[in-house]
Amino acid sequence: EGQLLESGGHLVQPGGSLRLSCAASGFTFNNYAMHWVRQAPGKGLECVAYISGASSTTYYTDPVRGRFTVSRDNSKSTLYLQMDTLRAEDTALYFCAKARNTYGAFDIWGQGAMVTVSS
Amino acid sequence: EIVLTQSPATLSLSPGERATLSCRASQSVGYSLAWYQQKPGQAPRLVIYEASSRAAGLPARFSGSGSGRDFTLTISSLEPEDSAVYYCQHRVDWPPTFGGGTKVEIQ
Numbered sequence: 001e002g003q004l005l006e007s008g009g010h011l012v013q014p015g016g017s018l019r020l021s022c023a024a025s026g027f028t029f030n031n032y033a034m035h036w037v038r039q040a041p042g043k044g045l046e047c048v049a050y051i052s053g054a055s056s057t058t059y060y061t062d063p064v065r066g067r068f069t070v071s072r073d074n075s076k077s078t079l080y081l082q083m084d085t086l087r088a089e090d091t092a093l094y095f096c097a098k099a100r101n102t103y104g105a106f107d108i109w110g111q112g113a114m115v116t117v118s119s
Numbered sequence: 120e121i122v123l124t125q126s127p128a129t130l131s132l133s134p135g136e137r138a139t140l141s142c143r144a145s146q147s148v149g150y151s152l153a154w155y156q157q158k159p160g161q162a163p164r165l166v167i168y169e170a171s172s173r174a175a176g177l178p179a180r181f182s183g184s185g186s187g188r189d190f191t192l193t194i195s196s197l198e199p200e201d202s203a204v205y206y207c208q209h210r211v212d213w214p215p216t217f218g219g220g221t222k223v224e225i226q
Contacts (some may be wrong), residue, residue, distance in 0.1 A: 003225045035215075037163075043218040045206055057215045083158065095162055103154035105168035111179075112162055 002108045003027035004096050009113030016086050020113050022096030030054070030074035033099045034064040035106060036081045038092035045091075047092070049081060052102075063089070086117045121145055121209050131224040138194040140221045142207035143152045147187045151210040154183055157220075158203045166205070166220035167192060199225050 008020040022034070047091040049070040050059040058070055067083040079096050094113050097106035122145040132138055142152065149168040154182055155163040163172040167183035170190060180195040202225045207218040 031149075044219050045208075045215070046214050050213060061214050065220075067165065103151060105165055105208070105210060106155075106163070107165045107168070107174065109162035109164070 001034075002098065003016035004098065004110035006094065006096055006110040006113035009094065011028070011116045011118065012086055013119050014086060014088060014117055016117070017084045018086065018115060020081040020094055020096075020115070022050060022075040022081075022110055024079065026096070028036070028065050029072075032074065034070075035097045035099060035103055036068075036070060036079075036089075037095045037097050037106070039095070040089075040092045041113075043092075048094075051079070067075055068079045072093070083115070086115075088117050091117050120214060121148060121211060121216055122124060123207050123216055125218035125221050127204075127221060128219070129222045129224060131226055132197055133226045134199060135196050138192075138197055138223055140192040140194075140223070142192070142206055142218050143183075144188045144190075144209060148209040148211045150186050152183075152185065152190050153208045153210060155206045155208065155217075156201075156203045157206065161207065163215075170188045176198070194223070197216060197225055201225065 003025050005023045037047050048061045048064050051070045067085045071080045096110045098108040100107045124143045126141045152170045154167040157163040173185045184195050204220045204222045206220045
């Protein structure tokens with residue numbers, strides 16, 4: 001059974017930057033695509049970024065495209081989300097999630113990292 | 120972007136009763152539909168994938184059905200620990216959107 005552990009969540013001012021990390025264990029990290037999913041307080045789930053196992057393909061949802069960058073270091077079994085030009089509406093709990101396969105459901109989730117954007 | 124609409128928004132039932140949750144897609148997603156359970160303060164947990172396959176460790180009272188645009192998650196006999204919000208999600212293309220959720224309350 002694999003595990004994911006996020007870190008890096010913090011309070012940041014509007015316009016600021018933050019980098020989230022997600023450390024993976026218990027599975028062959030480079031074999032799987034990974035996602036970042038966020039949940040604003042009291043709201044539903046929104047998938048914001050995708051990266052393939054070899055980092056050859058990335059996708060972003062419209063609200064974050066051009067401001068967020070997803071990356072991974074397979075040698076460290078770690079996923080990253082670089083968030084720049086942060087806005088109040090980016091305030092959310094950010095989860096990393098492993099997909100079962102390229103178009104598969106998310107079978108392993110981290111516990112989440114809270115990002116609060118406020119002055 | 121595919122829109123998933125879940126109903127009802129809230130389901131209040133007693134232990135032992137049957138829960139039926141619905142998810143309708145704005146266009147066909149084939150069998151590429153998953154269900155997740157989220158309890159307060161926890162990450163979502165995969166319940167059903169590919170419309171009807173139960174995730175590892177989930178009790179047999181959870182089942183999924185449907186294809187195309189209409190899907191159902193059924194909990195055959197509710198237990199107190201099934202109280203949670205349940206989300207559906209498609210995996211056809213990007214972005215893999217989620218439905219708005221159904222809150223299951225155990226009276």
